[in-house]
Amino acid sequence: MFDLQEFLQGLDFLYASGRAKEAESYLKQGLKNAAAEKDDGAILAILNELMGYYRAASRYEECILCSQQALSLADAMGLSGTADYGTMLLNAATGYRAAGEFEKAEKLYEETYRIFRKHMTGPDYRMASLHNNLSLLYSETGRLEDAKKELELAMDTIAKLPDADIETAITHTNLGNLCFQMNRFSEGAEHMKKAVSIFERMPDGKDSHYASALSGLAEAYYHEGELEESARCYEKALREIEAYYGENDYYQITKRNLETVRDLLKREKAAAASEMTGLEMAKAYYEAYGKKMIEEKFPDYAGRIAVGLVGEGSECLGFDDAVSADHDYGPGFCIWLTKKDYRKIGKRLQEEYEKLPGEFMGFPAKHRTEQGKERTGVFEIGSFFQYLTGYAKAPKTEKEWYSISEEALRTATSGEIFSDPLGKFTKRRARFLDRPDTVRLEKLAVSLGKMAQAGQYNFGRAKKREDIGSMYFAMAEFLKAACEAVYLLNGTYMPFYKWRMRGMRSLKKGQKIRKQIEELMNGQMAGQGVEEKAEEQMEAICQLIVQELKESGLTKSDDPFLEIQKAEVRRTADIRRMEKEEEQWKEKSE
Template identity: 35%
Template sequence: MADENELLEQFAARFAPGPQDGADADATPAHFDVDRFLAGLDAIFDRHAGATEAQPYLEQAMADAENAGDDAGLLTVLNEAMGFYRSQGLHQENEWTVQRTLELAARMGLEGTEAWATTLINCATAMRAAGKYDQSEDLYRQALDCAATVYRPDDRRIAALHNNLSVLYSETGRLPEARAELEQALATLTAGSPDPSTDLDVASTHTNLALILLQMAQAPGSGDAPATDGDNRKEAADLLAEADAHASEGVAIFEAGDPHAGHFASALAGMAQVRYAEGRFADAAAWYRRALAVIEECYGEDNDYHRITAANLREAEQACRNAGQPLPDDGAPADAAAAGTAATTSSAATVESTAPTASPAPAGRPGDPRTGLRIARDFWEQRVRPMLRERYPEQVGRIAAGLVGHGSECYGFDDALSQDHDFGPRCCLWLTDEDYDAFGERLQADYEALDRGDWPVTPRAQGAGRRDGVFRIGDFFESITDYREAPAADRPHEWLMLDEATLAAATNGEVFADPLGAFSAARQAFKDMPGDVRLSLISRRLGMMAQAGQYNLPRMLERGDGAAAMLSVTEFVNATASLVYLVNEPITVGYLPYYKWRFAALRRLSGRLATRLADVCGQLESMLRLASAACYGGAGFGEGGKGAGPAIESLEATVARIAQEVVDELRREGLTRSGETFLEWQRPYVEEHIGGADPVLRSL
C-alpha cells in the first residue's frame, strides 16, 4: 500500500517558505529543507542508530521548522516523530505530539484534505499503541469520514483504515466489529484490484478475517445474536466454516500471486490454526510444515517466528497421535483431506468439527476421548437444558450455565490422566440470590437426578465444597476467591491479596448460556484488574526477577550452594511467567494458573498471534533443563567431564537475555525511559505510571 506520509512530504516541499519577491533574501528566516531532513532521518536508520540518535534529531528538526516559520515542514516532522515514538513505546511523548499535530493541521486549514486524512490516521495509530482506545477510535472514524470525500471508493488507503480499526476492535475484544471492518477492507481491496486472485493484500485480508472468525468461534455468543436466540454450538460451527473458507482463499491467492513471499507463511499458519480448531490435526500439521518451509526460505531458522511455528507443529502432531489420526508424511499435500485423510474431531479441538456428525452421547464412561469441557457442553445441551425447558419453562431465561473453577478440564488442559478425579458429565448453573431463594434447591435436586451414564460421582461433586450443580452467583465466586464480587478499583490492597492462580480459577472455563448476563458480568469484573494493580504487580515481578535471577543465582552458584541456586532459578521462572501474563494484560489473556498448569498455559499463550514476550516461555523451559547440571556440578546430567561450567554460563546468559527482552518490551509499552537491564532499577520507572496514592501500590 502507498506510503501514508507521501502527501505530507509533497505538501511540505510545495509550500516550504523561501525568499519573497522583491525582498532581501538575507532578511528571511532560515529555510527548513524537508528533503534534507528526511534524508538525514533515513541515514540514521540505515546505520541502525535510531534508538540513540533519532529522538534528538527529530526534536531539533521540530525546533528548526518552527523557527523557520515552516508549518508544512513542521507537520512532516511531527508525523515522522509520531511513527518513531510509537515504534519505541514512547507513548507519553506521543500524546503531546498528537495534540500538537492536530492543532497545527487545523490551523493550516487542512481539514477535509488528503493531508488531513493522513494526519488523522497517524494520530489514531499512535493513540491506539498508547492504549487510548476511545480517542483512537474517534480519530479513525474522523479519518474515514474525510477519506470518503477525498479518496476514490476503491482506494487502498480506505482499506488500510478499515484494517486499522479492525486491529483496534480486536485488541479491545470487540470481535464482531473487528470482523465487520475487515469485511469492509476486503470489499474495498477486491473492488479496486486489477486481479484479486493474485493480489497479496487481498490474500492477507482473507487470512486476517479467518483468524477473527476463529476467535469468534472459540467464544460462541460473541456474535450479533444473543446467546439464547440460537444454539451456540451451531453458531461456532458456522463461524468455523467461514474461517476455513477465508483461510483457504488466502492461501490460494498467495499460491497464485507469490508463493515465495514471506507473508505466505502467515497465511499457511492461519490455515493450520483453523484446521486444528476443526479437529483436523493431520491437515494442521501439514500446513504448519509448509509454513516452516516458507519461514526458512525467507527468514532462516534462528528467529521467534520459526520457533513458535515449530512448537505449534509439534502440538498438532501430538494431537494427531492422541486422536488416532495418521501423521502426514513430510511431502504430504497441505490439505490432508485431499489425500484421503478423514477429518475427525478430537478431544484437543477447541471448537468441534464442522463436518456433520452424530451428536455424541453426553453420558459415556471413563476413558471417553472428549475433553472435560466438551463433555460438559454436551451434558448441558443434551441433558440439562432439555430438563430446564421441560420443568422450568418460565425460569430458563434466567439461568446461566457453564463450567468454571477448579479442575484441569476448566483450563482445557485435561487428558486421559485427568480422569481419575472430578471428571465426567457435569456443569454449573448460576442463579441470582432472588432466583436461588425461589427455586434453587429444587433445581439442584433435579440436576442431581440427571443420567450420567457410568461415570462415578466423586466427593467433590457433593456437599458444601462441590464444584458443579446450582449456585448463587455470589456464593460461587466466594467459594473460589473469598469475595462475592470483584473488589472495587479503589481498594488495591484487596486486589493484591488475590493471587493470580485464584483469579485464574475464577475466570477460566466456558459459559454456555447467560440470558441475564449477570454471571458473565461478575466473572469479567474479576478479569478487569485495575491498571494501577497490574503495574504494581509488574514492578514486584521485576524486583523478584532481579533479586533471584540476576543477583542471588550467580552468588549461590559461586558459593557452591546448589539447593539455594535451584530455588533462585525457581523464583526467577515463576516471577517471569507471571510477568508475561501481566504484560499481555489479564483483561485479554486471563491469569497465570497454579504451578501444575503454568507451562501449559504459557505455551498456549506464546502460540497466539501478537503475544508479547512470546519466546520467553521456551527460554524458561531451557533454564529448568539446565538448572540441575548448573546447580549440582553436572554429574549425571549428560555433562561428561565438562562439569557445571557450560550449564552455568548458558543459564546466566539466558537470564540476561530475558532481562533485555523485558526492558525492550517495557520501552515499547512506554513504561520506562531507561535501557538499564538490572530489573530492580526499572521499578521506579514503571511505578511512575501508577496514578493512585495508596502506598500499598509502590515499592519501599
C-alpha cells in the first residue's frame, strides 16, 4: 500500500534541507509507485504537488498538463464540486495565470469561489489563498484597485485564523508588490519589511515565498536610495530561489536586478570620489586609451578621425552631478568618420573601441551598456547629425530650419570636440549653430503667441469656468513658451525640458524673467491653489518679456498683450529678411 503521509514528509525534507532540485524526480517516482498501487488519491495529491513545482520552476506547459490530468482524475473519482476539488481548481487557475492565460485562469478562479462559498462557513486558509491569487490576476491585467481589495479581503480572513504567520507574510509581500505597481513606495516598503520580519522569525526554516519578500524589500530599499541594503536583500533572495527552484526565470530577473544595483553602487561611490565632470572624464578616457588605440591600430587614418563627446546626456551640457551617476553615466567618447572612411574602417574601429577597458576611475564604461552604445562609439558624420536633428547637413531653407526642434539643435551642438585634424566634423557642427536670425525671430513670435493664448487669454477663461485641469494645462503651455522665448531672445538653443531652468541661469538676458518663472513654479509646488497669484505672476512675466523685446530692438510697442508683440516681432523679421535679400541681390549684381 502506498503511504502518502510518509511520501509527503520525504518531500518536505527535501525542500527543508535545500535539495529542491531533487523534488521533480522524487515526485515522478512517487507517481509511478502510486499508480502501481492503483491509489488514485495519492496520484491526485502528487499531481497537485507537481503543479506547484512546475509553476515555481517556470515550466508552465508541464504545470498545465498536470492540472488537466488532476482535474480529469478528480472528475472520474466523483470529487467534482467538493471543497477539495475547489482547491485543485485554485492550483490549476494559478498555473494558467502564471502561464499568461488570464481569461482561462479567471474562469477557474470564479468556479473556485462558488465552490468555496458553498462549503466554507467561516474563515479558511483556502479562501484567503483565493483572494491572494485573484489579486495577482487583477494586477497582471491592469485592475490595480480591484487587486488591492482582494488582498485586503485576504488579510481580513487571515487575521481571524490561528497560526497564520506564513499566510500573513505572503499577503504582506503581495500587498507590497502591488503598492510598488501603484507608485505607493512608502506603503509598499512597510509591507515588505513586515513580511521579511515574519519569515525570519519562523523557527522551522523559511517558506519558499521568503525569496519574494526579500526581492520586494530589495526593491523598497532601492527606491529609498539604500543601495547597499538593496544589494544585500537581492543576494539573499538569489540564494533562496536557487535552493528551492534552481536558476529559473525568477532567478534570472533577480540576478539582473542585483547587477543593476551593484552597478549603481559602483557609480555612486565613484561619483563621490571623483572631482571630474563627465566631459573631463570622457576626454581623460580618450587620452588614456582611445588616442593610442587609434594611432596604433589605424595609423593611416589617425589624421582623418574626429573625436569628442557630443549629443545626449547631461555631461554634454555640463550639467552632470552626483545624481547623474545613477544611470548611463561613465567614460566614453564619440569617433566621427567621413562617409568614405566609415565604409572602409567603421566596423573594425567600432570593434576596437569596444575592446577598450570596461572601467575607468571607478565608473563602468558607457559602451558596456545598451543605452551607452547609442551615445558613444563610431559614427559617420552625416548619420550622426541625421539621428539627432533629422538632417545630415544644416538646413538651407527657413522651412527646413523650422522643422528642427530647439532641443534637437541644442543636443547636436552641445558637448566638446577633443580632436578633429580634418576639421570636417567641426565645420558641419558650426553650420548647425548658424541658424538664420529671421528663423529665430519667427520662432520667438510663435512663442509670444503661445504665451498670450495660454496665459493671458485661456487661463482666465478656464478660471471663470472653475476648470482646474484647463488652468494647469494653460499654465504649463505658458511656462514652456516663456522659457523658449528667453532662450530665443539670447540667440541660443533651449535644452531638454529637465535642464531648461538650469540652463537659463547662465544666459545674459532674461534673468528677471527666470526668477519670476521660478517664483510662479515654487508657489504651485508649495501647494498654493493654481489660481492664487498665478494671473498676476504670468502678467509680470509678460511685462518683463516686453522690456527685453524693446532692449533688443525687436519692438517699439509698450503693449503688454503678447499677441500684439508677436506681430511686432514678425514685422521686424520681415524687415531683416528684406534687408538680407537686398544685400544678396547687390552682391550678385556686383
